[in-house]
Amino acid sequence: MDLNTRLQNVTVIGAAGKMGSGIALLLALELAYRALENKDRTYILNLVDVSDVSLQGLVRYLREQAVKDAEKQMSRLRRLYADRRDLVENGEMIEAFASEVLLHVRTGKTMVLAQDSTLVFEAAFEKEELKIGIYKDLAALCPREMYILTNTSSIPLHVLSEAAGMTGRVIGYHFYNPPAVQKLLEIITPDVCDTELQELAGELAKVLRKTVVSSNDIAGFIGNGHFMRDGLHGIREVERLAGEHGFTKAVYFVNKTSRDWLLRPMGIFQLIDYVGIDVFQLILRVMDKYLNDGLHSPLIDRYLELGVKGGQTSSGTQKDGFLKYEKGAIVGIYDPDKQAYVPLDGTWDKEADAQLGDHPDPALSWKSLQGDPDLETKLRSYFSNFETKPTLGARLATDYFRASRAASQRLVEAGVAKHAEDVNKVLTLGFFHLYGPINDHLD
Amino acid sequence: MTKLPKPLYLAAGAYTMSLGTGRPEFNPRVARPGLEHYIQEVGREVFAQIDDPDTIDEGVIGNFMAARFNKQGHLGSLMTIAHPSLEYKPMIRVEGACASGGLALATAIKSVLSGLAESVLVMGVEVQNTVKAVYGADILAGAGWFAGERKEGGTYFFPQKFSDRAGAYGQKYGVEKSREAMARWYATAVENARLNPLAQEHFNKVKDLLSQGLTPPDSRTFCEHINLFHCSKVSDGAAAIVVCSKEGYKRLGLKRKDVIKVVGYGHASANLTTPPPDLTELTTSRRASAAARKMARIAKEDYGVIEVHDCFSITGMLSLEALDLAAPGQSIDFIAAGENKRTGRFPTNTGGGLVGYGHPTGATGVRMAVDLWKQLTGKAGDYQVPLKKEHGIMISMGGNDKTVVSLVVKR
Numbered sequence: 102m103d104l105n106t107r108l109q110n111v112t113v114i115g116a117a118g119k120m121g122s123g124i125a126l127l128l129a130l131e132l133a134y135r136a137l138e139n140k141d142r143t144y145i146l147n148l149v150d151v152s153d154v155s156l157q158g159l160v161r162y163l164r165e166q167a168v169k170d171a172e173k174q175m176s177r178l179r180r181l182y183a184d185r186r187d188l189v190e191n192g193e194m195i196e197a198f199a200s201e202v203l204l205h206v207r208t209g210k211t212m213v214l215a216q217d218s219t220l221v222f223e224a225a226f227e228k229e230e231l232k233i234g235i236y237k238d239l240a241a242l243c244p245r246e247m248y249i250l251t252n253t254s255s256i257p258l259h260v261l262s263e264a265a266g267m268t269g270r271v272i273g274y275h276f277y278n279p280p281a282v283q284k285l286l287e288i289i290t291p292d293v294c295d296t297e298l299q300e301l302a303g304e305l306a307k308v309l310r311k312t313v314v315s316s317n318d319i320a321g322f323i324g325n326g327h328f329m330r331d332g333l334h335g336i337r338e339v340e341r342l343a344g345e346h347g348f349t350k351a352v353y354f355v356n357k358t359s360r361d362w363l364l365r366p367m368g369i370f371q372l373i374d375y376v377g378i379d380v381f382q383l384i385l386r387v388m389d390k391y392l393n394d395g396l397h398s399p400l401i402d403r404y405l406e407l408g409v410k411g412g413q414t415s416s417g418t419q420k421d422g423f424l425k426y427e428k429g430a431i432v433g434i435y436d437p438d439k440q441a442y443v444p445l446d447g448t449w450d451k452e453a454d455a456q457l458g459d460h461p462d463p464a465l466s467w468k469s470l471q472g473d474p475d476l477e478t479k480l481r482s483y484f485s486n487f488e489t490k491p492t493l494g495a496r497l498a499t500d501y502f503r504a505s506r507a508a509s510q511r512l513v514e515a516g517v518a519k520h521a522e523d524v525n526k527v528l529t530l531g532f533f534h535l536y537g538p539i540n541d542h543l544d
Numbered sequence: 545m546t547k548l549p550k551p552l553y554l555a556a557g558a559y560t561m562s563l564g565t566g567r568p569e570f571n572p573r574v575a576r577p578g579l580e581h582y583i584q585e586v587g588r589e590v591f592a593q594i595d596d597p598d599t600i601d602e603g604v605i606g607n608f609m610a611a612r613f614n615k616q617g618h619l620g621s622l623m624t625i626a627h628p629s630l631e632y633k634p635m636i637r638v639e640g641a642c643a644s645g646g647l648a649l650a651t652a653i654k655s656v657l658s659g660l661a662e663s664v665l666v667m668g669v670e671v672q673n674t675v676k677a678v679y680g681a682d683i684l685a686g687a688g689w690f691a692g693e694r695k696e697g698g699t700y701f702f703p704q705k706f707s708d709r710a711g712a713y714g715q716k717y718g719v720e721k722s723r724e725a726m727a728r729w730y731a732t733a734v735e736n737a738r739l740n741p742l743a744q745e746h747f748n749k750v751k752d753l754l755s756q757g758l759t760p761p762d763s764r765t766f767c768e769h770i771n772l773f774h775c776s777k778v779s780d781g782a783a784a785i786v787v788c789s790k791e792g793y794k795r796l797g798l799k800r801k802d803v804i805k806v807v808g809y810g811h812a813s814a815n816l817t818t819p820p821p822d823l824t825e826l827t828t829s830r831r832a833s834a835a836a837r838k839m840a841r842i843a844k845e846d847y848g849v850i851e852v853h854d855c856f857s858i859t860g861m862l863s864l865e866a867l868d869l870a871a872p873g874q875s876i877d878f879i880a881a882g883e884n885k886r887t888g889r890f891p892t893n894t895g896g897g898l899v900g901y902g903h904p905t906g907a908t909g910v911r912m913a914v915d916l917w918k919q920l921t922g923k924a925g926d927y928q929v930p931l932k933k934e935h936g937i938m939i940s941m942g943g944n945d946k947t948v949v950s951l952v953v954k955r
């Protein structure tokens with residue numbers, strides 16, 4: 102069955118979630134354009150989630166985004182609507198397109214909506230039993246040809262597909278947040294996977310204009326495979342430094358060097374807060390279950406016991422976690438012993454900065470190097486400064502850098518990633534790093 | 545009419561900043577002033593220059609599309625908020641697309657000539673940043689023939705129309721050379737705008753304007769023959785000036801040196817439903833400006849300062865040819881020689897013009913008259929040019945050269 106036929110009836114499970122809504126948007130736009138181009142076919146997008154309120158929010162979101170997309174696609178729309186004499190102005194076509202997008206959407210709380218689908222995207226919670234239950238329901242409801250493209254980010258896919266009797270019919274389709282914007286798509290192909298499904302997944306990625314990285318079906322895949330180990334390194338460093346410097350200062354050191362010295366968009370603890378400490382723990386647990394690699398952290402468990410979770414509010418502002426935030430800026434650091442945030446008040450943190458020593462090149466930052474045509478040369482000379490000025494900051498950053506590279510190399514050795522280049526792509530495209538971790542800086 | 549039946553003058557001009565991209569005050573996410581603000585701001589500035597506000601007999605306001613940009617009609621009545629003395633005076637709104645300001649001047653001229661008024665306050669206003677550019681393009685497309693042209697027109701209807709003109713011009717006289725001239729036009733417009741604190745491009749810091757102007761057009765994202773630098777801006781703003789008789793400016797408390805004389809005036813309209821007879825020529829602009837010059841009985845060499853309607857740089861070039869300052873195809877050389885620059889023989893659009901100052905559509909024709917008035921009375925501040933000649937001319941053009949008002953003025 103070809104892709105265009107399969108796209109005539111598609112379902113997204115968990116459609117109102119963070120990832121699901123983005124996937125729903127990508128598909129809704131694609132189906133609307135297809136409907137305008139193939140007038141003899143019908144296209145249906147079933148969006149399933151558990152609450153009416155969130156589904157209504159989803160429809161509102163889709164409409165707003167469809168308008169925004171149409172505003173940028175006017176020449177295409179003017180062409181597609183050339184035969185509609187009633188649509189003359191840009192504004193009329195934009196409105197017509199937004200209605201077209203919603204015309205193909207059916208929302209509901211029941212999986213029965215998926216019964217005619219031969220293509221199902223799943224983005225429900227990262228819970229094994231839940232996903233298996235969903236796959237079983239789908240297998241019972243849908244046509245035999247139905248395939249599942251799952252956004253699962255850590256659970257080995259064969260575990261899910263085997264338990265649901267869907268072996269060969271599930272593939273990992275791991276979008277990055279937000280799916281409509283992020284170019285990266287990690288496709289995880291289990292050992293047993295229909296060739297048709299593999300081809301279809303590749304073809305659809307092209308249609309959606311995604312950059313594909315392939316991973317093997319090993320818990321955590323590439324994205325979380327690196328992120329979890331990177332985070333655990335940061336936590337171990339804190340535990341090591343806490344004895345001499347105290348806990349909050351240790352967190353400060355590690356967060357600061359992992360951002361400013363390594364020229365990353367966020368420090369490691371800000372990133373864990375961004376993702377959510379609870380999500381971090383969940384993924385660690387999944388990976389620990391399947392890999393024997395010491396992937397657990399009592400400190401993370403302790404934070405959650407104390408109710409410190411991080412993550413985002415529904416409007417997208419950052420909640421406090423390892424760090425405390427005000428208008429996006431870091432203003433304090435959590436001390437689990439005191440169960441309180443210690444403010445960055447310009448006293449102890451200033452002292453900490455002095456202990457770290459001068460930044461190797463204060464003119465350079467993640468931001469300043471965006472789109473820099475001489476990025477490679479600048480990075481090379483930047484990292485070569487580290488040895489000549491062995492400050493505490495440079496030492497911590499060097500250790501961090503090497504740990505990140507070692508974790509990445511292990512992903513290649515263990516067969517999670519097929520090539521070093523794939524790991525580098527995930528970190529640059531998916532995590533917005535300026536450079537991939539597998540390189541010869543700081544050898 | 546070959547001669548004005550009585551002397552006419554322009555006095556007490558003012559215009560506001562052109563607000564839009566480029567101005568530090570402009571933030572698309574923050575609410576901006578509306579029509580009322582601009583009407584009152586230029587109103588205040590005009591009335592500050594005259595002794596007795598009651599000596600203003602009438603008002604005319606030029607506006608193109610407030611009914612769509614701002615959901616506001618009835619601007620004649622709205623204009624009274626410019627000053628309490630205007631209450632119960634006759635006010636009228638006129639519309640002729642981007643020549644609305646020119647039409648407002650023409651209307652006031654007729655009022656004064658008729659003897660019904662000695663002094664008429666002429667205003668132009670437009671507030672366009674209320675909608676995104678894709679929707680703004682729909683609104684501005686109203687200057688074309690909606691029933692016959694819009695459906696087949698491009699997303700950006702007018703840029704498309706003038707891109708077609710630029711394409712035809714390039715084919716006839718050389719693509720490279722005409723693109724270079726368009727780029728030079730842009731560079732000069734920004735250089736002039738940098739001297740005009742009210743201009744939208746006043747803060748433009750780009751070093752190599754010429755290479756920026758030479759950016760190849762991209763038909764996928766915009767138009768085939770022009771790029772965004774060849775376009776006027778999306779702007780909010782207003783302009784105002786008083787059209788008066790000799791008796792009129794005396795009653796305002798002004799001296800002859802404060803005012804300039806209108807010595808020629810031409811107004812032509814062409815069929816909206818037919819395409820221009822020649823894409824490489826502004827036929828209507830040529831007619832109107834020739835009539836104005838004929839009435840003024842001067843030679844084209846007598847222009848000391850010029851205002852043309854450069855809604856696109858190609859329009860600026862074609863206007864120079866319509867004024868007979870350059871033969872067809874030769875505005876390229878004219879511009880290459882810098883004749884249109886403030887240091888050239890015919891300083892043109894000295895305050896930046898539509899590309900550099902901005903283009904609050906309904907205000908533009910009035911703004912041109914104010915810039916001529918500023919130059920000829922020595923009030924242009926940093927962008928004042930040393931005048932070599934006594935006269936100035938302006939072309940206020942609407943749509944694709946469909947409504948044109950041209951004035952010749954004298955110090």
Ligand SMILES: NC(=O)c1ccc[n+]([C@@H]2O[C@H](COP(=O)([O-])OP(=O)(O)OC[C@H]3O[C@@H](n4cnc5c(N)ncnc54)[C@H](O)[C@@H]3O)[C@@H](O)[C@H]2O)c1
Pocket residue numbers: 114115116117118119120121149150151152155223224225226227228231235252253254255275276277278
């Ligand atoms: N958030 C990210 O950055 C990210 C990135 C890559 C992958 N993922 C993965 O994507 C998946 C979804 O994550 P998310 O962050 O969007 O979570 P989320 O909590 O925002 O969304 C999950 C959605 O699934 C719905 N859901 C739960 N059970 C359901 C059921 N039985 N039927 C229908 N809907 C159900 C929930 O109501 C919710 O709306 C997870 O597997 C996660 O690991 C997340």
